[in-house]
Amino acid sequence: EKVEITKEQEALMKLIVEAYNKHQIPQDVTKQLVRFYSTEENFLLLTEIATSQVQVLVEFTKNIPGFLSLDHEDQIALLKGSAVEAMFLRSAQVFSRKMPKGHTEVLEERIRKSGISEEFITPLFNFYKSVGELHMVLEEQALLTAITILTPDRPYVKDQQAVERLQEPMVNLLKKLCVLQHPQEPQYFARLLGRLTELRTLNHYHAEMLTSWRVNDHKFTPLLCEIWDVQ
Numbered sequence: 001e002k003v004e005i006t007k008e009q010e011a012l013m014k015l016i017v018e019a020y021n022k023h024q025i026p027q028d029v030t031k032q033l034v035r036f037y038s039t040e041e042n043f044l045l046l047t048e049i050a051t052s053q054v055q056v057l058v059e060f061t062k063n064i065p066g067f068l069s070l071d072h073e074d075q076i077a078l079l080k081g082s083a084v085e086a087m088f089l090r091s092a093q094v095f096s097r098k099m100p101k102g103h104t105e106v107l108e109e110r111i112r113k114s115g116i117s118e119e120f121i122t123p124l125f126n127f128y129k130s131v132g133e134l135h136m137v138l139e140e141q142a143l144l145t146a147i148t149i150l151t152p153d154r155p156y157v158k159d160q161q162a163v164e165r166l167q168e169p170m171v172n173l174l175k176k177l178c179v180l181q182h183p184q185e186p187q188y189f190a191r192l193l194g195r196l197t198e199l200r201t202l203n204h205y206h207a208e209m210l211t212s213w214r215v216n217d218h219k220f221t222p223l224l225c226e227i228w229d230v231q
């Protein structure tokens, strides 16, 4: 015979459905799932990484033999003049060293979505690619970073000869290392030094990146403001 819902059953149904709809996970919890990393969040994270990267860079620099016997103002001038290049080098080496699976992609994603305009993204990732293709060993990476920091012709360096005297043995050592590590590639050392030239062009792009971030009222940490002369 005909199936019919009784009045009682209807009342029961209403209670159950109401209770079911009432008890849901709060929106702000599930929202986390679909939230894309906003430009703002990516910028803040990269700022945090860069700040800690500068601290690491200062400690590394202090351990370069002879650096602490340079004129103190020249020490500051070298750090300020090389910080961006050293960080491009470091983040590029990290990229090429194939970070734990997926980290490289996440870092790339966050850099791409941190408010940097397309015109700087291209040269940035071209540089990462060109460093990756070199397959530098750790020793080469460390020496190349030290050579970058000990660049005599940075702005405001007074005693350039003193810096040259520290940089030259590093360059000679790197040259020897390249011959030993890449015997089948005589031009390898020249390719490494070519990266240093490319780094200098990235300085200009970076200055533009900073300006466009600041125009959009992005805040940096005190350490980054000091080393990059912003704010």
Ligand SMILES: CC(C)c1onc(-c2c(Cl)cccc2Cl)c1COc1ccc(-c2ccc3[nH]c(C(=O)O)cc3c2)cc1
Binding pocket: 043, 046, 047, 049, 050, 053, 084, 087, 088, 090, 091, 094, 107, 111, 114, 124, 209, 220, 224
């Ligand atoms: C202030 C922020 C937004 C910023 O401004 N310019 C740059 C900026 C940008 Cl995008 C690109 C290149 C240079 C700069 Cl300097 C940045 C972010 O800078 C960094 C981004 C990532 C890293 C980075 C990432 C992963 C790492 N792993 C390790 C490790 O030791 O395992 C070190 C490391 C460093 C360092 C600086």
